[in-house]
Amino acid sequence: MNTIKKELTETLKTCLNADPEEIAGLLEVPPDPQMGDYALPCFAFAKQMKKAPAGIATELAGCISPPSGITKMRAAGPYLNFHVNRPELFSEILCGIHEKGSAWHRTEKGKGETVVIDYSSPNIAKHLGVHHLRSAIIGRSIYRIFEAAGYRCIGINHLGDWGTSFGKLIAAFQRYGGLSAEKASVSDMQNYYVRFSNEAMKKPELEDLARDAFRKLENGDPDATALWKQFKKVSMAEFERIYGILGIEFDEYMPESFYLVMAESLLKRLKKAGIATESEEAVIATLEDENLPPLMLKKKDGATLYATRDLCAAEYRWTNYRFRHCLYVVGGEQKLHFLQLTAVLKKMGYKWADRIEHIDFGLLKFIDSETGRANKGSTRTGDTILLEDVLKNGIEKARRKIEENAEKLSEQTNAEELAAQIGTGAVIFSDLAVKRTKDVIFDWDRMLDFQGDTGPYVQYAHARLSSILRKAQMPVSTDADCSILQMPEEWRLVRMLEIFPLRINQASEKREPSIIANYLLELCKLFSTYYSLGMREPDKRVLCEDKNTLAARLLLVNGIKTVIASGLQLLGMDAPQRM
RNA sequence: GCGCCCGUAGCUCAGGCGGAUAGAGCGGCGGUUUCCUAAACCGCAGGUCGCAGGUUCGAGUCCUGCCGGGCGUACCA
Numbered sequence: 188m189n190t191i192k193k194e195l196t197e198t199l200k201t202c203l204n205a206d207p208e209e210i211a212g213l214l215e216v217p218p219d220p221q222m223g224d225y226a227l228p229c230f231a232f233a234k235q236m237k238k239a240p241a242g243i244a245t246e247l248a249g250c251i252s253p254p255s256g257i258t259k260m261r262a263a264g265p266y267l268n269f270h271v272n273r274p275e276l277f278s279e280i281l282c283g284i285h286e287k288g289s290a291w292h293r294t295e296k297g298k299g300e301t302v303v304i305d306y307s308s309p310n311i312a313k314h315l316g317v318h319h320l321r322s323a324i325i326g327r328s329i330y331r332i333f334e335a336a337g338y339r340c341i342g343i344n345h346l347g348d349w350g351t352s353f354g355k356l357i358a359a360f361q362r363y364g365g366l367s368a369e370k371a372s373v374s375d376m377q378n379y380y381v382r383f384s385n386e387a388m389k390k391p392e393l394e395d396l397a398r399d400a401f402r403k404l405e406n407g408d409p410d411a412t413a414l415w416k417q418f419k420k421v422s423m424a425e426f427e428r429i430y431g432i433l434g435i436e437f438d439e440y441m442p443e444s445f446y447l448v449m450a451e452s453l454l455k456r457l458k459k460a461g462i463a464t465e466s467e468e469a470v471i472a473t474l475e476d477e478n479l480p481p482l483m484l485k486k487k488d489g490a491t492l493y494a495t496r497d498l499c500a501a502e503y504r505w506t507n508y509r510f511r512h513c514l515y516v517v518g519g520e521q522k523l524h525f526l527q528l529t530a531v532l533k534k535m536g537y538k539w540a541d542r543i544e545h546i547d548f549g550l551l552k553f554i555d556s557e558t559g560r561a562n563k564g565s566t567r568t569g570d571t572i573l574l575e576d577v578l579k580n581g582i583e584k585a586r587r588k589i590e591e592n593a594e595k596l597s598e599q600t601n602a603e604e605l606a607a608q609i610g611t612g613a614v615i616f617s618d619l620a621v622k623r624t625k626d627v628i629f630d631w632d633r634m635l636d637f638q639g640d641t642g643p644y645v646q647y648a649h650a651r652l653s654s655i656l657r658k659a660q661m662p663v664s665t666d667a668d669c670s671i672l673q674m675p676e677e678w679r680l681v682r683m684l685e686i687f688p689l690r691i692n693q694a695s696e697k698r699e700p701s702i703i704a705n706y707l708l709e710l711c712k713l714f715s716t717y718y719s720l721g722m723r724e725p726d727k728r729v730l731c732e733d734k735n736t737l738a739a740r741l742l743l744v745n746g747i748k749t750v751i752a753s754g755l756q757l758l759g760m761d762a763p764q765r766m
Numbered sequence: 767g768c769g770c771c772c773g774u775a776g777c778u779c780a781g782g783c784g785g786a787u788a789g790a791g792c793g794g795c796g797g798u799u800u801c802c803u804a805a806a807c808c809g810c811a812g813g814u815c816g817c818a819g820g821u822u823c824g825a826g827u828c829c830u831g832c833c834g835g836g837c838g839u840a841c842c843a
Contacts, residue, residue, distance in 0.1 A: 218786060228785065230823085240823085265823095266786075310843070347843065443843095469841055478769085486841040493843050520837050522770055549771075550837065563837075588805070595803055609805085621779065624771060626836065632792095633778070637805050639791040640779085647805050655802055686782095693782060705780060708790075719807040722798075730802045744802095766805075 189279050189685065191256030191271050195225060202250040203232065216686075220678060223261070223268030224276075230265055240265030277669035277681050277743075284684065284746040285665055292688050292753050296695075297338030300511035303504050304330050304340060307435065308517070310347035311422035312356055312376040315429050316571035317629060318551040323435050324618050325548055326516035327759045328700035333512075335757060336695045341508055345500065346442035348419055351490055352380070354401025357414050358393070359383035361400070368417040373425050376418060398488050405447070405490065432578050433611055434759060446499035450491045453499055454484060462534045474530050482527040497528055505539055512542055514698065519547035519624065520563075546698050549626035561628050572629065581610030581635045588637065589766070600765050608761035609643050610635075616642025619758050620704040640708050645751065646763055648711040651718060652748035653764040655729050656741065663745040667738035674727065676717040677743060683710050687750050691757070700758060707754045714747055 188196075188211060196211045203210065210227075217226045229240040229247070236243060244262035253260050259270035284291045306326020309319050330340050359379040360368060366375060387393035404411040419442075430436070454470060457463035463472045468487035474480070484495045504513055515525060525545035532540035552561040553572075586606040589596065596602075617634045621627065637643040656663065672678070687706065694702040721728035729740040752762040 212783075215782085215785090222786080226786090230785065233823085264786075308843095350843065352842070467840080471840065480769095481840060483840050488841080490841085492841075517843095518837090519771060521843080523838055524843085526770090547771080552836080561836085585805095592803080592805080625779085626772070628778090630778090636792080639805095641791085641805085643805055644791095647803080651803060651806085658802065689782080701780090702782095705790095708780085712790080715806060716808090718802075719798090719804095722801055722804095722807075725801070728802050765803080 189276065191254070191276055191279070192225065194254035194256055195269060198251055198254050199227065199247075202247055204235070205232075216682065217266070217268060220675065222263060222266075223259075224271045224273075224682075225269045226263075227267040227269075228265060229267060273678065274668075274670035274672075276685070277672055277677075277739075278665075280681055280684055281667075281669065281742045281746045282665040284749050285663060285742060288749060289753050289756070291749065292691055293335050293337065294688065294692070295337040296692070297333060297336045297511070299339075301339045301341060301508045302333050302512040302514065303343060303508055303510045304333070304514045304516065305343045305345050306330070306516040307430075307437070308343075308345040308347060309426065310350075310352075312353070312373065312380065312418045313422075314373050314377060314571065315426060315574040317574050317577050318571070320574055320577075320614070320618055321548050321551060321627075322516045322518070323430070323433065324615055324759065325546070325623060325700060326514075327435050328619060328703070328757060329514065329516065329546065329695075329698050331757045331759065332691060332695045332698075332700065332703065335691055335753075338511070341439065341510075342437045343504075344437040344440045346440055347493075348415075349443040349447065349491075349496065350493060351397065351401050351486075353404060353415055353418070354397040354399070355383050355387070356380050356418065357400040357404060357411050358396045360414055362393075362396070368414050371417070371421065373422055376421070398490075401490060402488070429575050429578070432575070432607070433615070434761075441500070443493065443496045443500075446496045446503065447491065449499040449503070450495050453495065453502070457484070457531075457535070460535065462531065472527075472531050472534070474527060474534075477526075477530045479523070479527055479530055482531060494524065494528065497524075498531060501528065501532060501543060505537070510539070510542060512544060513539075514544050514546045516546045516548070519549060521545070522547060544698070546623070548623045552626055552628050554628060561626075577614060577631075577634065578611055580631070581614050582606050583610070584635055584637070585609035585613070585643075592766075596765055605763055605766060608763050609637070609646060609766060612642035612646055612755075612760045613637055614642075615758060615760050616645065616704060619700045620708070622701045623699060642760060643766075645707045645711050645755065646760070647766060648714050649748060649751045649755065649762045650764060650766040652714070652744055652751065655744050656748065657764075658730060659737070659741055661734075661738065661741070663741050664738060665742065667742045668735055669739055669742070671733075671736050671739045672743065674717075674720075676713065676720065677740075680710075680713050680717060680743060680747060683713055684746050684750055687754070694757075703754055703757050707751060707758075710747065710751065710754075 196207045199210050200207050213231060214225050214227055217223050229243040232243050233240045241264050244265055244267045247267050248260060248262040256272050256275055257269050258272050261268050304326055307323040309315055330342050334340050356376060356379060400411055404415055454463060463470050463484055469483055470485035471481040471483050474482060482494050483492055485491060522545060529540050529543050550563055552563055555562050589602050589606055613635055690702055690706045694700060729744050731737055755762045
């Protein structure tokens with residue numbers, strides 16, 4: 188919080204029966220700057236004081252002697268409006284950003300606390316499709332938002348490398364032969380899996396083969412294990428290549444298979460505690476008292492399920508990290524699974540069970556070209572759209588645009604790198620700009636759009652800001668006289684910068700990257716408008732004649748640029764210097 | 767059937783904890799480039815905030831019911 192707001196809060200406290208934090212939370216920004224710069228709505232006090240809000244506002248105006256940062260105070264209906272000493276606020280914010288740089292927005296809210304974030308977590312032996320994008324992108328952004336809030340973050344890729352489907356795949360390789368596992372690509376694995384599944388629909392006995400193969404795998408059979416290791420190796424190489432394009436990283440890869448050794452002891456404990464029981468030859472945890480369907484923990488063929496491994500993983504994470512939050516960035520269709528998971532953990536007596544949180548997101552849907560309806564899963568043809576293809580298309584489109592603009596860019600620009608930054612930026616932003624829980628209909632044009640409310644729009648603003656600082660014949664300095672900044676657009680901009688930390692706070696509380704994305708759009712829009720004023724009126728340019736004005740505007744430009752770069756970092760996007 | 771998510775302009779979406787006049791982008795129409803990057807800017811057109819009740823000084827926002835769409839609902843993850 189800035190000094191002026193803090194002083195104002197303290198002053199208000201002298202006349203109000205409320206604690207400073209509450210008052211600060213109440214303070215808002217009036218819709219029109221003419222009304223004032225801060226407003227105290229008095230509705231909240233009406234009940235406790237048994238007076239009309241408008242009366243309270245007037246009364247307060249008489250009671251308070253405003254601090255030095257406030258130049259004017261006026262009751263306007265139920266609001267008490269304040270005008271601040273603008274140069275003072277300009278200076279505090281812009282100098283703060285210049286001095287602290289990319290650390291300006293960081294807080295210590297989560298100091299000493301750990302948050303575990305499980306994201307991406309794809310299954311091996313399958314290509315990454317576009318539908319795998321959301322978990323990775325949202326998870327990484329939430330990671331960075333919590334990091335900015337001062338938490339220690341642990342990003343985990345809970346790799347799906349275990350489960351009955353690998354029994355099918357092993358059986359397929361053994362049945363069809365002809366292709367050695369060493370040479371098999373991820374596509375081959377997918378094809379084998381599909382072929383086997385299709386055949387099994389006609390010949391149910393193949394299911395037994397698959398079950399046998401999986402049992403062998405669970406028992407450590409060397410042949411099955413060798414195949415499985417190969418699947419994993421090839422898959423990992425592909426995953427890492429694509430994570431590389433997106434710049435996605437993890438602190439740990441913790442595959443499901445890792446937890447296998449813990450499963451038996453878990454089941455034993457659950458049975459002993461009466462939480463798990465045998466039913467129809469399987470082991471389940473009934474959750475009737477929680478109003479939930481039972482959770483299956485062991486199939487009648489003896490195989491464990493992902494719920495079993497998830498329970499082990501949760502215990503493991505707790506013993507290792509003592510997390511404040513353990514976030515699972517997983518699609519909303521798995522809501523029930525996580526409700527059951529936390530219900531079982533609660534039954535086990537774990538107080539930390541309510542720290543487990545399912546960060547759900549909407550489904551990626553595809554338009555069926557025949558019916559015109561949006562459906563889950565792949566396109567009608569059965570081919571999933573590969574994440575890598577989406578990224579490559581975005582990068583290619585950016586490359587073409589860069590070539591068109593070649594004369595604008597210097598030789599120092601690495602076109603290949605820039606195309607990657609913009610192409611992936613467009614894809615990432617299009618995913619993060621919308622609230623998590625909304626379903627998304629896949630659309631090439633929208634995902635790869637570079638105009639309007641898009642990632643490249645934000646990056647472009649950053650490039651323009653960078654360009655100004657490059658061309659200025661003087662360094663940014665906190666000695667600038669901010670009282671020269673008189674344009675309403677400049678004021679709006681600094682007010683927008685002021686709320687960046689608040690938005691991060693909101694974004695972390697709601698686990699919602701779209702709050703950052705939309706904030707950046709608002710900020711960039713204000714900047715673009717401001718910038719364009721200089722087209723016809725040279726004295727409105729940042730790089731103007733008057734040296735004092737130039738100095739003050741450079742400080743402002745520096746602030747905007749720094750905040751945009753920080754915001755992009757929170758979303759996992761690059762901030763190009765030129766484009 | 768039950769549970770969860772979504773419903774705001776033709777399309778895609780924003781709308782701090784209920785508060786001052788519901789905002790963007792795309793698409794449509796009309797403008798802006800001897801000028802700090804036109805991946806930009808400005809203007810016009812476009813709204814029964816799914817429907818109906820309720821809570822109150824005040825509801826897009828909270829509560830209840832309904833409608834529409836999606837997802838899930840014991841041997842997949």
